[in-house]
Amino acid sequence: MSRQANRGTESKKMSSELFTLTYGALVTQLCKDYENDEDVNKQLDKILFSNFLPRGYNIGVRLIEDFLARSNVGRCHDFRETADVIAKVAFKMYLGITPSITNWSPAGDEFSLILENNPLVDFVELPDNHSSLIYSNLLCGVLRGALEMVQMAVEAKFVQDTLKGDGVTEIRMRFIRRIEDNLPAGEE
């Protein structure tokens, strides 16, 4: 246990800047990849937007196992529990921050994660030609992929972004349905 905790804080101290740099490199590369296509001028940011989702999704489906292996949380039986675990355990473990949970919809199937500071954008400013780029959209893909592996279909999107001048970063999560096919035995 102590070895795991050491490993967690040490690697965070060493690699948070490396991580921010890596993420930035990923974004600029995608920008370059699509820059030469005249036809998709206005669509540029949308394509980038939609391209992050699959990449984030792939990270999410693998990250969930790492998260479950290290955190020992049990299955969540309602969306509120899920929200708590995401904010208090998962975000803390991987990004070192604890977002707050607000704005529950009356039906209890939507909520917002408010991130005071987003480690992904520590040193970033959005230039004017990418003003509609949703920089941290990878996070939404990760959340979606990870929850799909534990049989929950959700939608995650950014509603506020500090890079665009808002005060905080806000991710809106919506529960779509429970995925009933391919349930592990005993979960019905």
Place this chain on the structure above:
Amino acid sequence: MAIFSVYVVNKAGGLIYQLDSYAPRAEAEKTFSYPLDLLLKLHDERVLVAFGQRDGIRVGHAVLAINGVDVNGKYMADGKEVLEYLGNPANYPVSIRFGRPRLTSNEKLMLASMFHSLFAIGSQLSPEQGSSGIEMLETDTFKLHCFQTLTGIKFVVLADPRQAGIDSLLRKIYEIYSDFALKNPFYSLEMPIRCELFDQNLKLALEVAEKAGTFGPGS
């Protein structure tokens, strides 16, 4: 070797990883002269001893090698049939090695899917809602421990009945899987695991588990 094997089964019931780590089973090699005093029979593509148990050669043992050359099921390395060869007095004296037949990889695949189905049946039979499925299967020679993750992957360990600490070993294997298999970008989910690092670290973990008997907080 108190831990005999590790199996990893994916969501669909397919075997994606298998490791056997027991010491070579009891094998007996003897030189025979014509006529053979053991009764051999052909069963399931193998030549088994049907009767005539003696000297460490037991009923059910298979012919593993003739004159030092491994046999391939019921055929010898050069394509001749084993029974035919042994029926010919000109080939004697001959040295035959007997031992418990090893499982082929096809058989292991079948066993893994069967276990996956039994696991599902096990949790449905439960009188209580939300049962976990088979966690342990006990026999007089081994114990089978199974751990199913929330995402449907099963880790199965066969070990000596007296071996302790298998629960923490299963969690440790889960961590090793999430590290060396999942973080390898060339590994696709649900496919057979062919990652060197996963192998190495798994073997290390098995050694530690056997020596320590358990994974304490210091590991």
